[in-house]
Amino acid sequence: MPSSSGSMIQVPAPAPGLKSWREFRRLTQRQLGAEVGVTQSMVWRWERGHCPRVDQARALVRVLGAPSLEALFPSDQNGAAA
Numbered sequence: 001m002p003s004s005s006g007s008m009i010q011v012p013a014p015a016p017g018l019k020s021w022r023e024f025r026r027l028t029q030r031q032l033g034a035e036v037g038v039t040q041s042m043v044w045r046w047e048r049g050h051c052p053r054v055d056q057a058r059a060l061v062r063v064l065g066a067p068s069l070e071a072l073f074p075s076d077q078n079g080a081a082a
Contacts, residue, residue: 029043030043032064
């Protein structure tokens with residue numbers, strides 16, 4: 001969205017992690033689950049480290065507008081998903 005000076009306004013991205021992105025988009029776990037086709041409890045599990053299936057991960061990236069899967073599920077120092 002252009003500012004009055006004509007330049008684009010930069011909106012900061014949320015901190016890495018599914019919960020941060022969900023909260024940034026102002027969605028509840030239930031709402032995000034409905035968009036992706038899973039239950040609220042599945043979203044809760046993902047936010048605590050369980051990995052979604054590939055199709056679910058793609059849906060999460062699309063629904064949340066994340067730049068990549070890594071933004072939602074960052075790796076730890078050993079290269080494993082958090």
